[in-house]
Amino acid sequence: xxxxxxxxxxxxxxxFEYVRTGSPDQDPYLITDYGKLHPVKVERIVKGKEERxxxxxxxxxxxKGLTVSVAGQRHSQGGHTYYEDGIxxxxxxYNKILEFDPAAKTIRVQAGATWGDIQNxxxxxxxxxxxxxxxxxxxVGGSISINAHGRDIRNGSMIGSVESFRLLAPDGQIRQVSRxxxxxxxxxxxxxxxxFGVITDVTLHLAEDxxxxxxTEAVTADRYSSYFRERVLANPDIRMHIARLSVAPExxxxxxxxxxxxxxxxxxxxxxxxxNTRETxxxxxxxxxxxxxxxxxxxxxxxxxxxxxxxxxxxKRISRNNAMRxxxxxxxxxxxxxxxxxQEYFIPVNExxxxxxxxxxxxxxxxxxxxxxxVRYVNEDREALLSYAREDMFALVCLFHAPLSAQGQARYEAxxxxxIDEVLRHRGTYYLPYAPYPSLEQFRAAYPExxxxxxxKDRYDPEGLFMNYFYAQYKxx
Ligand SMILES: Cc1cc2nc3c(=O)[nH]c(=O)nc-3n(C[C@H](O)[C@H](O)[C@H](O)COP(=O)(O)OP(=O)(O)OC[C@H]3O[C@@H](n4cnc5c(N)ncnc54)[C@H](O)[C@@H]3O)c2cc1C
Numbered sequence: 001x002x003x004x005x006x007x008x009x010x011x012x013x014x015x016f017e018y019v020r021t022g023s024p025d026q027d028p029y030l031i032t033d034y035g036k037l038h039p040v041k042v043e044r045i046v047k048g049k050e051e052r053x054x055x056x057x058x059x060x061x062x063x064k065g066l067t068v069s070v071a072g073q074r075h076s077q078g079g080h081t082y083y084e085d086g087i088x089x090x091x092x093x094y095n096k097i098l099e100f101d102p103a104a105k106t107i108r109v110q111a112g113a114t115w116g117d118i119q120n121x122x123x124x125x126x127x128x129x130x131x132x133x134x135x136x137x138x139x140v141g142g143s144i145s146i147n148a149h150g151r152d153i154r155n156g157s158m159i160g161s162v163e164s165f166r167l168l169a170p171d172g173q174i175r176q177v178s179r180x181x182x183x184x185x186x187x188x189x190x191x192x193x194x195x196f197g198v199i200t201d202v203t204l205h206l207a208e209d210x211x212x213x214x215x216t217e218a219v220t221a222d223r224y225s226s227y228f229r230e231r232v233l234a235n236p237d238i239r240m241h242i243a244r245l246s247v248a249p250e251x252x253x254x255x256x257x258x259x260x261x262x263x264x265x266x267x268x269x270x271x272x273x274x275x276n277t278r279e280t281x282x283x284x285x286x287x288x289x290x291x292x293x294x295x296x297x298x299x300x301x302x303x304x305x306x307x308x309x310x311x312x313x314x315x316k317r318i319s320r321n322n323a324m325r326x327x328x329x330x331x332x333x334x335x336x337x338x339x340x341x342x343q344e345y346f347i348p349v350n351e352x353x354x355x356x357x358x359x360x361x362x363x364x365x366x367x368x369x370x371x372x373x374x375v376r377y378v379n380e381d382r383e384a385l386l387s388y389a390r391e392d393m394f395a396l397v398c399l400f401h402a403p404l405s406a407q408g409q410a411r412y413e414a415x416x417x418x419x420i421d422e423v424l425r426h427r428g429t430y431y432l433p434y435a436p437y438p439s440l441e442q443f444r445a446a447y448p449e450x451x452x453x454x455x456x457k458d459r460y461d462p463e464g465l466f467m468n469y470f471y472a473q474y475k476x477x
Contacts, residue, residue: 031088035077035435036339036404038469040084042069048094048112051174054198058465059172061087067467070194072112072142076433077341079469080146080193086467089198091141097121098201105206106163111141111199118204119321123275128209128320130161134242134374136325141199146433147191147387149378149395150324151240151261153233156381157389159190161205168198170465188456191384193432193470195457211269212239212261212323214316218307219256221245222353227258228377228394229349237263240323243375245356245396248303249296253360255303256375257310267317276322285330292371293333293340293401331399340371341402343416344431346378346393351426356396358422366415369401385453388429395431413437420446436473443474450474 030039043066048054061068067086074081082088091112099108102125107118115129115136122128132143133150144165149157164178167189177185189196219227224243232238240261245253288305291298333340347355363370374397378389402412416437423430429446430438444450454475458464464471 031082033074033076033079033081035079035341037077037341037409037435038079040079040082042082042088043085045088045090048089048091048198050094051200054089054094054168054200055172055174057087057089058168058170058198062170062172062463062465068198068465069468070141070145070198070466072139072145073114073137075138076142076146076193078432078434078436078473080433081468083467083469083472091139091198094200095139099203100125102127105208106203107206108201108203109140110201111165112139114139115143116325119275119325122206123209123273123321126209126269126273127206129324130155130205130207131158132324134324134326135328137328140202140204144190144202145192145194145199146431147384149376149389151242151376152324153241153377153379154239155207156379157384157387159187159384160381162190163203163205165189165202166200167196168200170197170461170463174200184456185460187383187385188453188460191386191432192453192457194468195466195471196460197466207320209269209273210239210320211264211267211272212318212320213264213267214313214318215260215262216310216314217258217260219243219258221254221256221356224256224258224375225349225352225394232258232260233377235262239263239320241377244306245373245375246303247292247370247373248300250300251303252364253356253373257307259310259313261318261320261323264317269319272317272319273321276325279327279329282330285327286332289330289371293369333401337405338401338403338408341400341412342431342434343398343400343419343437344434345396345398345419345423345428346388346430347396347423347426347428349377349392349394351428352394355422355426355428358425359419362415362418362422366411366418368412368415370398371401372399373397385449385456386432386447387449388431390429391427393428417442432470436469440474440476444476 031042032039067083069082069086069088071081071088071090094110095112096110115132131152133148144158147157147159166174167177168174232241238260243256243258246255292302376395378393380391381389420438420442424445
């Protein structure tokens, strides 16, 4: 009874906070990204419309000595899509489907197309994307430029599904790039953070859409590696997997649950292939997630609730396309002064429990407000120059709630650097699209190929036409 009253009071408090303020924390004269960190003034933002216009823009920037930053949905969080006084090329309206060959299982799209656009095109042909993020809102150009990954555990990171792309280079020429044409640009621009030119269009390999049966299981952090190796990876019918670590004080980074997507040959794809288009109960989920932001008590209640809700998905049937368009709206945060910021750590499979127990200590000491950790798997893939999976890795996606003030950010930076020290001690890496808390030394230790990456950048773009804060922060001297 008491618990119920407390829950109602907390929910009312959350509601009050939401009603009180709801406006974005962005100055209309400055530009930033999903992170809302480091807003700056840019020369102008140009919407990409047609190829000739893009070529003209690059030439104009060269002649006037301006820089160009390329932007998709701007969901990266470290100033990767803009630079002070430069031109921002917004590719989101450069989004046509150019060619679709169901028999060859390939599709060619303009780089501003989203995964949602692709799913809408290919779903009725019984095809699906091979590798993408958990959500379908991102652009293809932005996703291959960070070499994204998701719930699929069989196809590696995104670079594996790219056949070729065309690149508008700093000299104003468009080059066809593949594993055989300009291969050094292929491995640098995929995961190249927009620094090698504008990716105008991309040819991707597709997979069959399939039916999955979901199953959920409780597991603990110290057993997770063996559980995953023996029960998940060893079963070739399990195609997708995700796990969640508790951030509730009562079970902090010890309790977990896993969700597996197992091929279900008996189920008819036809019956389940209508694409989910609407998120349900967004308001209620928003409120509950906000409770998780506000207090340890809220975190315990939110985790308890997940323990009740997740088993309800047991034996649920879902198509691959629907499993790859998960809900995200309820996590959106739009109040001023604070934000939810992602960090992601890649840890070799056998190092998982050792790393998690060190991370637990650091986070408890630093008292950072951690809202969520999901765990995925990416198999070894060294093709991209800035590869984050130099061996088979678990990816721990951590969502923190952080103040945006200079003082608050300094605290987060110090805490995250301590976590990164542990990542490096466990032979791990971290993901580069997020807030640039890691130091230059930590970046260099995590990405030994970075020197070659920047050499190649300077060779292809000696005047630094394509510029962003990732380059500014991590090129070093
Ligand atoms: C809520 C949320 C969930 C996420 N989930 C996942 C996940 O499950 N898995 C995962 O791997 N990542 C995830 N991410 C990270 C996300 O995949 C990246 O931030 C991705 O870049 C977003 O795509 P975008 O269209 O917003 O790209 P942007 O952020 O706009 O751009 C990213 C980079 O690509 C460059 N770029 C964009 N378009 C082009 C182009 N046409 N040519 C050349 N360069 C270009 C930009 O310059 C920039 O450096 C998540 C991020 C958020 C905020």
